[in-house]
Amino acid sequence: MLDIILARMQQKHRTMKFPYGPAPQMPPRYLGRPAVMPGDCPSGCNICREVCPTGALGRQGRLGLDMGRCIFCGECAPVCPAQRLRFTQDHRLATGSRADLLVDSEVIRPASPLDAQRKRLFGRSLNLRQVSAGGCNACEADTNVLGTIGWDLGRFGIHFAASPRHADGLLVTGPVPANMRLGLLKTYEALPTPKLVIVVGACAISGGPFAGHEEVADGAGDLLPVDLYVPGCPPHPLTILDGLLRLLGRLPEPGKD
Amino acid sequence: MATPASRHPGLSNGQAVDIQSLPIMATAGFLESVAQAVAQGMRVSAFFAQPLDQGRLRLWAILAQDSQSLLFPYCTDLEDAHYPALTPRCPQMHLFEREVCEQWGVEPRGHPWLKPVRFHAPYRQGQANAGSGSGNQVGVTDYFRVEGEEVHEVAVGPVHAGIIEPGHFRFQCHGEEVLHLEISLGYQHRGVERHLAAGPDRRSLHLAETLCGDTSIGHATAYCQALEALAGDQASARAQMLRGVALELERIANHVGDLGALAGDVGFLPVLSFCGRIRGDVLNMTGLLCGNRFGRRMVRPGGVGYDLDSAVAAELQKRLDILEKDLTVALDLLWGTSSVMARFEGTGAISGQTCKALGLVGPAARACGVERDIRWDMPAGIFQFAQIPVSTWGSGDVHARARVRWLETFRSIAFLREQLANLPAGEIRTPLGPLAPNHLAVALVEGWRGEICHVVTTDAKGNFSSYKVVDPSFHNWFGLAQALRNQQISDFPLCNKSFNLSYCGHDL
Incomplete structure (x- = not known):
């Protein structure tokens, strides 16, 4: 027992202050929220789309980057002759709608809080069931990290439940292989209503690097009604936490924080 | 018979070789060479089929000779849609042979455990689904069963309790004791x-x-x-x-x-x-x-x-x-x-x-x-x-x-x-x-x-x-099944974590 106490003292108190203090610092090479700078693309230039592995860049009228498809490989920004693409250090990527994932400026459109009824139900206690449907274990790992003492998700009343019957929401990772489609849908059905759906990672939003493979459903977006999209490959734990807290209305709106 | 090592100079890790410089063995000789190489202590690092033109297939075996730091690629062009299975002589081949069978419809005859690996559609159109079980309906296969008084079966998954990937586990138990664990994967198959x-x-x-x-x-x-x-x-x-x-x-x-x-x-x-x-x-x-x-x-x-x-x-x-x-x-x-x-x-x-x-x-x-x-x-x-x-x-x-x-x-x-x-x-x-x-x-x-x-x-x-x-998990999942033999079923999470294998690495 004494050994445990001594070890505990050596390991120190580790839970971060965020969101009541500063957010943990991202590494200098972190690629966060993309920004499309104002200006015009050189006539006929298609180079960013040629290097993008997941078709995340489009130019219907104006240049846009779909964060839902982006795997943040960073290939596009350095090749742009007009320097219109940039990855910022901003970890706030999560949005409330698929359309808000389309970035065509420097404006941030983070997720809004839930409606009043669901906020009243889930705001102080949210139990999530996690289903990995073809996830590569990176999104899963960085979701798991939120349960470690450094992040301590439990202090916000958010927990992961072992059974869908005990859960208020479903957190999906992976591109949803044909072989996991039934497992995912059955899990969703087993959740009592009202319920939330959160999709984490490029795969769960769009299929990610597996998009277009006939073995997968290109994510959960067409199968389930999604309340929160958390892009990234994988999203940083801070990005996932940011999304969850915004959904529960526990973070101030950007610009007011 | 010449030792396999004398037939090929062998490759080192990270080396490429002109395929035309490699002898294409007759299928019987290929199978014998693989079995002998394994008997002499080599490992099967990979075994797979490569499609050639006109629907023909080439089987490759990559054998690792750790003591010499060398890799030996053996190959044969298949004449038939079947060949005598290596698994009875060479247990480490068992999942590889199932995999080739499921992908290309090549039957390893005499394979003792011929079941689907990933439950996907065959790679070639018009090809019958291989192995026992019912087509490519994931998780549906002939599970090994133990019969007898007080014997019971526990099924876990595909969706597990924690934040982990999906897979299906079938335990044949006598009381608390696990007589056999069968692991059926494929839920993560993304092609x-x-x-x-x-x-x-x-x-x-x-x-x-x-x-x-x-x-x-x-x-x-x-x-x-x-x-x-x-x-x-x-x-x-x-x-x-x-x-x-x-x-x-x-x-x-x-x-x-x-x-x-x-x-x-x-x-x-x-x-x-x-x-x-x-x-x-x-x-x-x-x-x-x-x-x-x-x-x-x-x-x-x-x-x-x-x-x-x-x-x-x-x-x-x-x-x-x-x-x-x-x-x-x-x-x-x-x-x-x-x-x-x-x-x-x-x-x-x-x-x-x-x-x-x-x-x-x-x-x-x-x-x-x-x-x-x-x-x-x-x-x-x-x-x-x-x-x-x-x-x-x-x-x-x-x-x-x-x-x-x-x-x-x-x-x-x-x-x-x-x-x-x-x-x-x-x-x-x-x-x-x-x-x-x-x-x-x-x-x-x-x-x-x-x-x-x-x-x-x-x-x-x-x-x-x-x-x-x-992926290393492809070799090791069967090790977990073996580790559970005659263990208490309550020790499964501990044993599983001690291997911590990848589902997606296996399912690909």
């Missing part, structure tokens, strides 16, 4: 190999990075080594060193996480908490290298994506000191707690003989006292110049698998210290030339779970004509 084989294209590297996302560095390194072998180029010494640094950070992060999770599975929460947090610190060290905690963007064909300056090297050294101190305290507490040791020792033991017969790899093999480590046996890249001692432990149980991780973690820390203090000068990335046509390349990397094997063949234009990925 990785099929799409890699259509490359190389701009997605190939990202498929390598995400086919098993907790081993991004390991698989991306194998992909790049294969590409570099085919292009006849080499990454610079500096790039090789940086890849090695990233690979060992990946190993430390996962080993530390596993040690914490093992503590958690026996209810010893202090070490679970400590190691969970420390693992995050190691992921952040990888984040410092390349901006991503899982090492995405770090390994690139021809080198690496990011350089390391002396300030970051110094910062990493500083963090290594803290890591070593925190980890020593956490793990001394683990080993010093008798209630933990009572649960670890003797649980889920595998003998060295079983390990060799099944062809287990990585820490699971080394925990059986089997010295098997690609970094030592078939070194490529930085490991040709900086050796890390092979860490073994003899008892083959949960305790041994934990101890091997512990030994490896500290040896990797020592390796990182040395490398970070001796950064060679040079470019970090050199552009690759075109890939050699009609060549075969084999790249092996010792990932944190064990041997990662990528085998690539090119066509006449230098595009891929086949791409085989063997």
Whole structure:
């Protein structure tokens, strides 16, 4: 027992202050929220789309980057002759709608809080069931990290439940292989209503690097009604936490924080 | 009969060979050569079918002779849609033969356990679904059943209780005792190999990075080594060193996480908490290298994506000191707690003989006292110049698998210290030339779970004509099933965590 106490003292108190203090610092090479700078693309230039592995860049009228498809490989920004693409250090990527994932400026459109009824139900206690449907274990790992003492998700009343019957929401990772489609849908059905759906990672939003493979459903977006999209490959734990807290209305709106 | 070694000069890890220089064996001779090679102590690193024109198939076996650091590629062009199975003579072939059967409809006759591996549609149209079971309905197959009084069956999954990947487990139990565990996977199948084989294209590297996302560095390194072998180029010494640094950070992060999770599975929460947090610190060290905690963007064909300056090297050294101190305290507490040791020792033991017969790899093999480590046996890249001692432990149980991780973690820390203090000068990335046509390349990397094997063949234009990925989990899942024999079913989570195998790496 004494050994445990001594070890505990050596390991120190580790839970971060965020969101009541500063957010943990991202590494200098972190690629966060993309920004499309104002200006015009050189006539006929298609180079960013040629290097993008997941078709995340489009130019219907104006240049846009779909964060839902982006795997943040960073290939596009350095090749742009007009320097219109940039990855910022901003970890706030999560949005409330698929359309808000389309970035065509420097404006941030983070997720809004839930409606009043669901906020009243889930705001102080949210139990999530996690289903990995073809996830590569990176999104899963960085979701798991939120349960470690450094992040301590439990202090916000958010927990992961072992059974869908005990859960208020479903957190999906992976591109949803044909072989996991039934497992995912059955899990969703087993959740009592009202319920939330959160999709984490490029795969769960769009299929990610597996998009277009006939073995997968290109994510959960067409199968389930999604309340929160958390892009990234994988999203940083801070990005996932940011999304969850915004959904529960526990973070101030950007610009007011 | 000539020894297999005398027929081929053999390849070293990360070398390409002109396919036309390799003899195409008659099928009977091929099968005999594989069986003999295994009988002489070689391992099957890969076994797969490559489609040729007019619906013909070529079977490849890549045999590893660890003692000579050589790889022997054997091949045969199949005449029929069946051949006599190797598995009865050579148990480590059992999943490989099932895989080829499911993909291409080639029946290994006499296979004792011919069931689907991933439950996907056959690769060729009009081909019957192979193996017993009912087509490609996932999870529906003829499970092995034990009959008798008080015998009962427990089914778990595909969706599990925690935040982990899906898979199905069937236990045949007598009371608390597990007589047999059958593991049926395939839920994570995303068609990785099929799409890699259509490359190389701009997605190939990202498929390598995400086919098993907790081993991004390991698989991306194998992909790049294969590409570099085919292009006849080499990454610079500096790039090789940086890849090695990233690979060992990946190993430390996962080993530390596993040690914490093992503590958690026996209810010893202090070490679970400590190691969970420390693992995050190691992921952040990888984040410092390349901006991503899982090492995405770090390994690139021809080198690496990011350089390391002396300030970051110094910062990493500083963090290594803290890591070593925190980890020593956490793990001394683990080993010093008798209630933990009572649960670890003797649980889920595998003998060295079983390990060799099944062809287990990585820490699971080394925990059986089997010295098997690609970094030592078939070194490529930085490991040709900086050796890390092979860490073994003899008892083959949960305790041994934990101890091997512990030994490896500290040896990797020592390796990182040395490398970070001796950064060679040079470019970090050199552009690759075109890939050699009609060549075969084999790249092996010792990932944190064990041997990662990528085998690539090119066509006449230098595009891929086949791409085989063997994740260490592919070799090791059957080891977990063996470890559960005659164990209490309540020890399953502990045994499972002591292997910590990849579902997506297996399902591809």
